[in-house]
Amino acid sequence: MKHDPERNAAAYLGGLLSGARRRMFERHIVDCEDCWREVDLGRRGRSVAESGREIAPQALRERVRAAVETVRPRRRPLWLLGGGAVGLVALATTGMMLFLPEREPQEIAAALAAFRNRRAGVAVESQLPARLAGFRLTDSAQLQLGGVDAVAHTYVDSSGDEVLIYVSDEQWPVAVGAEHANAGETWLAEKDGLVLICLDEPAPSLIVGNDVHDVELAAYTLRP
Numbered sequence: 001m002k003h004d005p006e007r008n009a010a011a012y013l014g015g016l017l018s019g020a021r022r023r024m025f026e027r028h029i030v031d032c033e034d035c036w037r038e039v040d041l042g043r044r045g046r047s048v049a050e051s052g053r054e055i056a057p058q059a060l061r062e063r064v065r066a067a068v069e070t071v072r073p074r075r076r077p078l079w080l081l082g083g084g085a086v087g088l089v090a091l092a093t094t095g096m097m098l099f100l101p102e103r104e105p106q107e108i109a110a111a112l113a114a115f116r117n118r119r120a121g122v123a124v125e126s127q128l129p130a131r132l133a134g135f136r137l138t139d140s141a142q143l144q145l146g147g148v149d150a151v152a153h154t155y156v157d158s159s160g161d162e163v164l165i166y167v168s169d170e171q172w173p174v175a176v177g178a179e180h181a182n183a184g185e186t187w188l189a190e191k192d193g194l195v196l197i198c199l200d201e202p203a204p205s206l207i208v209g210n211d212v213h214d215v216e217l218a219a220y221t222l223r224p
Helices: 005-013 020-033 033-051 056-071 085-098 108-118 214-224
Strands: 135-145 148-156 164-166 185-191 194-199 205-209
Touching: 005 020, 005 033, 020 033, 020 185, 020 214, 108 135, 108 148, 108 164, 108 194, 108 205, 135 164, 148 214, 164 214, 194 214
Parallel strands: none
Antiparallel strands: 135 148, 148 164, 164 205, 185 194, 194 205
16 A cells, blocks of 8 residues: 555545545554545545534524525426427437446456456466465466466465465456556455456456455565
C-alpha cells in the first residue's frame, strides 16, 4: 500500500475502500503511527463538525417552505405530452442500458473458473521459484484463459490453502469493480469470495486465492 497517510485515512473514513482494502488498511494502521494519527485526527474533526451543526430556526424554515410552494411548476416539453410515447420508450431504453451490469473480461472470468474448477493444463517448467514466502510450488501448467496463453503456478501453504499465480506475456485486462492501487500493483478486486491482485512487474501476473492475506503476501513477494 502506497504510504500516503493523509490520503489513505481520508479514503478509509470516507467509506471509499472496498472490503478487502478496508481490512488491509485496518491491519496496516495497527503498526503505522502516521496513518493511525491521521485516522484519529479525521475522526476528531468529524465529531467537532457534527457537534457544531444547528437546526435552522423555525421562522427561516417557514419562509423557505413558503418560497418553494409559490414557485410555478415548469411546463413539460410537448414531446412528453399525448404523442410522446416514442420519447418515453427511448428514455426507458436508455435507462435499461445504463443499469446493465458491466461484463467481466473473458480472461478474468476464465482465470476464476480455472481456480474454482482446478482446471489442469499441460505441465511445463516453472517460471517462478519453488518457494515463495510461506508457500510451496506444487504444479506449473500451460493453459489458455479466454484466448490468452498463461502458465498457472499453484502454491500451497502449510495449512493447505492454495494461491494460483497466472503469468502471461500479455497485459491482463482489468476486472469489473477493481480498485487501481499502489506501487507494483495494477489493481485489486474481490469476486464471489475470491481475491485477485494483478501485477505488471516483473511479468504480467494475476494472483488468485481465497484469502486476502495469502494473495497480498504472494504479491508482495513477487514484486521486484
